[in-house]
Amino acid sequence: MEGIRSILFLISCAFLTLCVTLSPVHGKYYSKTVPFVRMGEKVTNLHFFFHDTLVGKNPSAVLIAKASLPNNGTSPAPFGSLYAIDDPLTTGPELTSEVVGSAQGLWVSSAQGLQTSLVAYFDFGFTTGEFNGSSISVFSRNPVLETERELAVVGGRGKFKMARGFSELKTYFVDPTTGNAIVEYNVTVIHY
Template sequence: MAYSYSPLVLLLLLLLLPFSVSAAVATVTGHENTAPREKLTHLHFFFHGRFASPNATAVLVAVPPGTNATFNTFGAVIVLDDMLKDGPEASSKLIGRAQGLTAQASLEGTYLLMVVNFVFTAGEYNGSSLAILGRFVPDVSGTERSIVGGTGKFRMARGYTVGNVYIWTASYFVLELDAYIVHY
């Protein structure tokens, strides 16, 4: 007597085949492809900038049409190449640069949109960077900005920075920053 298979049994076998193959592959490969453990790094440093020439590190590059704009005018765009140092004094050790731009993004007061990379050039994180995005309010302590990425030792970073104004004058500023970074 010849065996006959119903189409339902054949369909069931075809549907189960991928599960058995993936189970076999999972058993052979084990846990080799798991990601490394994440770690939390806390950095404390100072962001030094200079508005006035000579040696300005924050420069007004675009202003709204028909205005005699300053840094505080709505629509003003400022390009930065500021210094990251290990202390608040001008003589403190340079550990990196804050490179990017800010835009005066509010009609009511000085509220800057900040898009900047913290590029580390010395120490344990030399060659690594953090991408920062968020609002900066110069006269408010504890302003937070998001860490939205990173490179080098901070690859796939996320987290936040908390900034406090240490010094703010008409020609220069120093911000005290704490960065809380989750990365691999």
């Protein structure tokens, strides 16, 4: 009985050694990219305009905190400014276009000096059509002075459960004095 245990122990050690020596060792921070398809996933493309109004008779973005820093500039949103938003989403660039939902969330002015960059968390809630009652969440850095940029889609609810994807943004209009802006969104959403 003792001999059989010794033989099984030696076989186990040999097998373990073989497994460890044949295991691949990865020395890079990435691996080869391979296609990955999950059953039941869908891709939806969305197109709408985002109206961010800081100044006017009915602002949709409201300053809720501002850093008290010397020489913080004269920008409508200097470094450290935090805004809460409830911005309309429309089918066209005119505010009179059909409203398809609203973007609710926060953005903070996160760049110092002459740069202008925001960190944004928005939940795009849709109120019409096939996606009525569904939403997607975006959380990303937004370098607003770049005419074209990209934000990450990090989640969703309703018909966009477990969403991921990206939003391609293009500034349609911006007033540098007030900070009011209209941004065109082309969003690719992968969801179940």
